[in-house]
Amino acid sequence: MKNGRILQTHVWSEMPHQIFQDGRTIAHQRCIRCARDFGFELDGSGWHAVYVGVFRVERLDEEASDRWVSQECPKQILPADDVDRATRPAADRNFISHRSRTYRAHVMKGRD
Numbered sequence: 001m002k003n004g005r006i007l008q009t010h011v012w013s014e015m016p017h018q019i020f021q022d023g024r025t026i027a028h029q030r031c032i033r034c035a036r037d038f039g040f041e042l043d044g045s046g047w048h049a050v051y052v053g054v055f056r057v058e059r060l061d062e063e064a065s066d067r068w069v070s071q072e073c074p075k076q077i078l079p080a081d082d083v084d085r086a087t088r089p090a091a092d093r094n095f096i097s098h099r100s101r102t103y104r105a106h107v108m109k110g111r112d
């Protein structure tokens with residue numbers, strides 16, 4: 001399995017957690033040392049670095065994903081990983097706009 005040996009340097013929190021999304025099955029695992037999230041897709045594309053949002057699992061961009069999948073576990077939470085997590089494609093714009101709408105609604109409610 002591509003990158004399987006490198007990924008074994010992480011310490012998984014549990015058995016893979018299966019997520020069904022958009023007709024795909026993603027096996028999700030999180031490392032308890034570095035808190036990186038990885039998803040394994042059964043479509044043959046293998047392992048990807050992912051961000052696990054409230055509603056969806058989103059792949060990080062290719063550069064960040066390739067780096068995470070090919071690096072050994074950093075054995076600590078890296079602040080720079082948050083920058084990598086922010087690289088996921090703008091597929092979550094809907095989520096952000098949903099959040100800002102919710103925020104505005106909250107602000108408006110606060111005025112009452």
Ligand SMILES: [Zn+2]
Binds near residue numbers: 009010011032034036
């Ligand atoms: Zn790790």
